[in-house]
Amino acid sequence: MAxxxxxxxxxxxxxxxxxxxTSRGVGVLDxxxxxxxxxxxxxxxxxxxxxxxxxxxxxxxxxxxxxxAGEADPRRLAVQGHSAGGWTVLASLATTDVFAAGISSCGVTDARLMAEHTHDFESRYLDGLIGPLPETDKLYEExxxxxHVAGVTAPVLLLQGLDDPIVPTPLAEAFRAELxxxxxxxxxxxxxxEGHGFRRADTVARCLELSLDFLGDALGFVPAPAGSPA
Structure with missing residues (x-):
C-alpha cells in the first residue's frame, strides 16, 4: 500500500x-x-x-x-493506493518491473492537468513536489x-468517483484510454x-470486493474465506 x-x-x-x-490470507506492507x-x-x-x-x-x-526475505512471493506482488498513492501505483507499474498488478483509487495520472484543474486549496501544492509552473512544465510531463503507459505490462484496476474535485474524472478516463x-x-x-474519498458504505464494500476479485484473477489465486490466516 502507498x-x-x-x-x-x-x-x-x-x-x-x-x-x-489479512483476514483473507493476503499479506499487507504499508x-x-x-x-x-x-x-x-x-x-x-x-x-x-x-x-x-x-x-x-x-x-x-x-x-x-x-x-x-522470503516473506512474499516475488511473482505475486501487487501495489495499491488512493489519490497520491494512486499516482505512486501507476508510476510504479509504468517504470518498474516489481509489481504484477496495481489498484489505483482516484489516482493522479497527469500532474500538469491536476495543477490546472484541481481545487484552490491544493492549487500550488505541486510546486514543492515537482516544481513551479510554467518553468518546470516539461518535468510535469516526464x-x-x-x-509512460507504454511501460505498463501488469493489469490495472482503476476506481474513480465521478464527482471528484481534486482528481477530476477526465484524468482517470485519459489513463484508461491509453491502457x-x-x-x-x-x-x-x-x-x-462519490468524490475524492468514497463515503457510502455500499461503494466502500464494492471497491473491496472488486479489488479482491481483481487480485485473485491477476495473481492466480482463489481468495480465502474471511478469517483465514495470512
Whole structure:
C-alpha cells in the first residue's frame, strides 16, 4: 500500500481495510516512503521536487526486500493506493518491473492537468513536489504516469468517483484510454455521487470486493474465506 498525501503517513494502527486483506490470507506492507511526515525534516524533504521518483523507488524497494526475505512471493506482488498513492501505483507499474498488478483509487495520472484543474486549496501544492509552473512544465510531463503507459505490462484496476474535485474524472478516463490503446488488461469502475474519498458504505464494500476479485484473477489465486490466516 502507498498512502495518499503524498506528504501524509501511514500509522502503526490497524485499519479495517488492512484487516479485510489479512483476514483473507493476503499479506499487507504499508509503506511510509520518503516525504512521509513523522520522521523529521530531512526525511520529509526527500520528496521535495522528487514526487514520482522517491515514492516509487521506496515503495518498489520495500516490496522487493520483503520478497528477498522470503516473506512474499516475488511473482505475486501487487501495489495499491488512493489519490497520491494512486499516482505512486501507476508510476510504479509504468517504470518498474516489481509489481504484477496495481489498484489505483482516484489516482493522479497527469500532474500538469491536476495543477490546472484541481481545487484552490491544493492549487500550488505541486510546486514543492515537482516544481513551479510554467518553468518546470516539461518535468510535469516526464513524471506523469500518463506519459509512460507504454511501460505498463501488469493489469490495472482503476476506481474513480465521478464527482471528484481534486482528481477530476477526465484524468482517470485519459489513463484508461491509453491502457486500452496499448492493450494493457484493465478494469475501470466509476461511482456516481462519490468524490475524492468514497463515503457510502455500499461503494466502500464494492471497491473491496472488486479489488479482491481483481487480485485473485491477476495473481492466480482463489481468495480465502474471511478469517483465514495470512
Amino acid at each position: 498512502h495518499g498525501g503524498p506528504t501524509a503517513r501511514s500509522t502503526v494502527l490497524g485499519t479495517a481495510s488492512i484487516a479485510f486483506w 509503506v511510509n516512503y520518503g516525504g512521509s511526515t513523522g520522521y523529521g525534516r530531512e526525511y520529509r524533504e526527500r520528496l521535495r521536487d522528487m514526487w514520482g521518483v522517491v515514492d516509487v523507488a521506496d515503495t518498489a524497494l520495500a516490496a522487493r526486500r520483503l520478497a528477498e 513524471r506523469s504516469p500518463l506519459a 486500452e490503446r496499448h492493450g494493457v488488461p484493465h478494469q475501470y469502475v466509476a461511482f456516481a455521487g
